[in-house]
Structures are given as structure tokens and as C-alpha cells.
Amino acid sequence: xxxxxxxxxxxxxxxxxxxxxxxxxxxxxxxxxxxxxxxxxxxxxxxxxxxxxxxxxxxxxxxxxxxxxxxxxxxxxxxxxxxxxxxxxxxxxxxxxxxxxxxxxxxxxx
Amino acid sequence: xxxxxxxxxxxxxxxxxxxxxxxxxxxxxxxxxxxxxxxxxxxxxxxxxxxxxxxxxxxxxxxxxxxxxxxxxxxxxxxxxxxxxxxxxxxxxxxxxxxxxxxxxxxxxxxx
Numbered sequence: 001x002x003x004x005x006x007x008x009x010x011x012x013x014x015x016x017x018x019x020x021x022x023x024x025x026x027x028x029x030x031x032x033x034x035x036x037x038x039x040x041x042x043x044x045x046x047x048x049x050x051x052x053x054x055x056x057x058x059x060x061x062x063x064x065x066x067x068x069x070x071x072x073x074x075x076x077x078x079x080x081x082x083x084x085x086x087x088x089x090x091x092x093x094x095x096x097x098x099x100x101x102x103x104x105x106x107x108x109x110x
Numbered sequence: 111x112x113x114x115x116x117x118x119x120x121x122x123x124x125x126x127x128x129x130x131x132x133x134x135x136x137x138x139x140x141x142x143x144x145x146x147x148x149x150x151x152x153x154x155x156x157x158x159x160x161x162x163x164x165x166x167x168x169x170x171x172x173x174x175x176x177x178x179x180x181x182x183x184x185x186x187x188x189x190x191x192x193x194x195x196x197x198x199x200x201x202x203x204x205x206x207x208x209x210x211x212x213x214x215x216x217x218x219x220x221x222x
Contacts, residue, residue: 004152031208043200043215052208089152093208096141096160097168100152 002027004092006101014109019077021104023090028068032093035064035075037086038103044089048075080108112136116201116214123191123221131186131217133201139212141204142184146170146197147216153200159184160207191221 003026013019023033032051036044048064050057050073056065061078077084087105091098117132135142143158145168155168159178173195175187184203188195201214 032210034210036213044213046210046212049210091153091211093211096143096158096166096207097155098143098145098153098202098211100145100154102150102152 002030002092002094002099004090004099004101006088006090006104008104009102010105010107012107012109013080015080015082017080017108019075019080019084019106019108021075021077021088021090021106023073023075023101025071025073025092025099027092027094028071030068030092030094033064033066033073034091034093034098035062035073036089036091038089039086047088080106082108082110084108114201114203114212114214116199116217118217119215120218121220123188123219125191125193125221127191128187128189129191130188131199131201131219133184133186133214134182135184135201135203135212136182137203137205137212138181139203139205140181141206141209141211142178143168143202143211144174144176144184144186145200145202147200148197156186156199193221195219196221 035047050066063076087103144156145153157176202211204211
């Protein structure tokens with residue numbers, strides 16, 4: 001059974017600081033890995049999808065890396081803004097099933 | 111383009127009542143699924159479908175039924191609601207195996 005862990009569970013940083021969010025998984029036989037953002041009381045917004053053959057994926061201030069062999073992915077958010085405050089979830093895609101971490105709740109202080 | 115639409119957004123049930131959560135997608139995706147989200151536990155897969163007429167169980171299927179009669183719709187049925195089913199439910203769809211998933215906005219369900 002795939003186990004996905006996100007550390008830390010919560011993070012508070014001043015505006016402008018770079019964010020580093022970690023995701024680890026136990027089974028390296030994955031198709032892809034997807035990072036989501038969730039605002040309080042809202043649904044999930046897809047941020048980045050990294051295919052298993054890729055090492056990283058970038059979109060604007062976001063950069064996600066994937067190391068399948070060690071079972072790790074990292075989401076970097078450059079120059080954080082108060083609008084980046086949210087919960088960030090990583091999901092490992094295996095066949096037709098996603099296994100989610102519990103998320104990292106980020107607060108960016110103005 | 112509506113994407114994935116879930117109804118209702120909020121629902122309160124009494125123990126033992128039944129209800130159906132609706133999910134519809136307009137992207138012609140073959141894959142659809144239901145997740146529940148509980149505090150501190152992340153999202154857990156309830157049931158999923160890889161096409162019309164094909165469904166399978168996920169991690170936490172007990173107490174829930176599904177069917178897939180069309181490509182567009184994938185309803186989730188609670189036959190006899192229990193307080194342990196109080197949760198936020200998300201429907202998701204995707205074009206195929208291992209592909210990016212698109213989520214609905216969720217249904218917040220409370221069972222008293």
C-alpha cells in the first residue's frame with residue numbers, strides 16, 4: 001500500500017521568502033506525481049504534474065522535482081506572497097488511483 | 111466549460127437516511143472517482159470507474175455504492191448514513207491511466 005508523507009504539516013514564513021515543501025512516498029512504481037493547492041473550504045487546484053520519466057517541472061514561480069528512486073518530491077515556491085497561503089497536497093498517481101499526503105498548510109505573513 | 115460539477119455543496123442527514131451525491135463531467139473523461147477528505151488524513155479513495163459500466167473499490171468503500179451508466183455521470187450513494195460518514199467528498203475525473211486529475215468543488219456532508 002502506497003504511503004505518502006508530507007513534512008512539515010504547517011509552515012509560516014515572511015513574505016518574500018522561498019518555500020520548500022517536501023513529499024515522500026514508499027512505493028517507487030508510480031505513473032506520475034501531482035501537486036495541488038487547496039484553499040479553506042474549497043476544492044483542489046492542480047499546480048503541477050510531473051511524469052515519472054521527468055526530474056522536474058516548472059510553472060512560473062513554482063518548481064517541482066521528482067526523485068523516484070528515493071521516493072521524494074519537492075515543491076519550491078519562489079518569492080512567496082500572502083496569496084500563496086493555502087494547503088499544498090501532493091498525490092502519487094499509481095495506475096488509476098491517487099494516494100494523497102495529508103498536506104502542508106502554508107501561511108505567508110505580510 | 112464546466113469541468114467537474116458536484117451537487118449538492120452542503121447536506122445534513124440524520125443517521126439511517128439515504129442520499130445520492132451527484133458528479134458530472136463534460137470533458138469526455140473515461141476515468142472518474144470519489145474521494146473523502148477528513149482532517150489530518152488527506153484524501154482517501156472510495157470508488158472509481160474506468161468507463162461506463164465498470165466500477166471498482168478504493169481504499170474505503172464500505173457504506174457506499176456507485177454505478178456508471180454514462181461516461182458523464184458517476185453518482186455516489188449512501189444507503190444508510192452513519193456519523194462516521196461525516197466528511198467532505200470530492201469527485202475527480204481524468205482522461206486515462208496515470209493522467210492528470212481534475213476535481214470538483216466538493217460536497218460537505220454532516221450526518222447527525
